[in-house]
Amino acid sequence: MSVRNLPVEELVARALEGNRRAVGRLLTLVERGGTDADEIADLAHQQARGAHIVGITGAPGAGKSTLTGQLTRLLPEMGVAPAVLAVDPSSPLTGGAILGDRIRMDNIAGEGTFIRSVATRGHAGGLALSVPGCVRVFDAAGFDPVIIETVGVGQVEVDVVAAADTTVVVVNPGWGDAVQANKAGLLEVADIFVINKADRPGASDTRRDLELMLDLSHVSGLEDDSGYRPPILMTTATDGEGVAAVWDSVLAHREHLTSSGQLSTRQAARLRYEITNRVEAQLHVEASAAIDRADLSEALSPIKLAAQITDRLLRD
């Protein structure tokens, strides 16, 4: 029987029992937004199991999907069932998207892995709402870890993985790649650095660049006060070289978060991020409606008019 027309509570109940079709459907509804999405996220929140959330980001083509695919091959062998949320951009012109991350994962992913491709759907704010919702569904359905892949360009894409428990930044060998990552704001969100494509020349230069930048952030006091220094790992994701060490580093980072008490700090920050995005989205809807209702031809200056609309909005 098709799960398509089942009510939300029934879908959630089935997802909790491990029904993958129900999980797939729930993700669609969460992505679509609106009241169903809110209800699902809320139900899933009540069933939260605390999966470890891993964000993987980096420049386009850095090898994020290949690396993720290798992780999903390795993890089931260790007895855990990973889920992947692979985010790719939508075409700003047509709203359509070609989601190609699975090509790098499907053939290597281990039994039990659940991979879902997500398009940014134009409105960056939508991603900030839908990703936490999708993660909740995976978590409630018993997947652990939940891996989020986004390309490391664009504020929301970076924010979304930065809200993970462990954020992995993937760079490539070659002059300036670390510098680019720094410019894109990736360095400050990294808990682990991976220099992928280590089969290519220049990997040790990139490592040196990264070490140097970490030293600088140490000097400038940006380094986290628990003394954690992000490790720098080398991988050749295409043949799986070094991937097990990446997972060891994720576990070590998790251990650090737990023992230093930062896990709860991170989780609190993540909740705050989610709440902020929800409130902002709601206010955005209300504000647009209020602006539509207002008479913009009033003789007030735009500054005064905006203040008046805001005042009215907040009073109602």
Added chain:
Amino acid sequence: MPDPSTSSPKIRVVLAKLGLDGHDRGIKVVARILRDAGMEVIYLGLRQTTASIVAAAEQEDADAIGLSMHNAGHLTLAPAMLAALDEAELDIPVIIGGIVPDDDVEVLLVTGVAAVLGPGAPAADVVAAVRDVVVS
């Protein structure tokens, strides 16, 4: 914030090449056509099996599956695909694209394939075929 009452749901299509041959030009063109029509294409690429396509369609909650075949295996592969979907209790329409002789088109449609598109099908036909099978 997406408003489900005004925007119609995005159509999500899993595109794959079933079987062993290595031509992906046609399927890449189709991927672009569907993207340009505003759909989300989950592109699986070459050398997929019925099992890998079923798994992807289930996880992606696909509205339709597009299969490209150029190796004349359609009369065995297409029914195998439909059977695998049935087995997984997935009710997702399957569209076949590729060189299929007229007589075989009939056979495929009777078997339960939702639509068949020839190699040079115009973009408008490709888009219309997907929209039709998703709605019905």
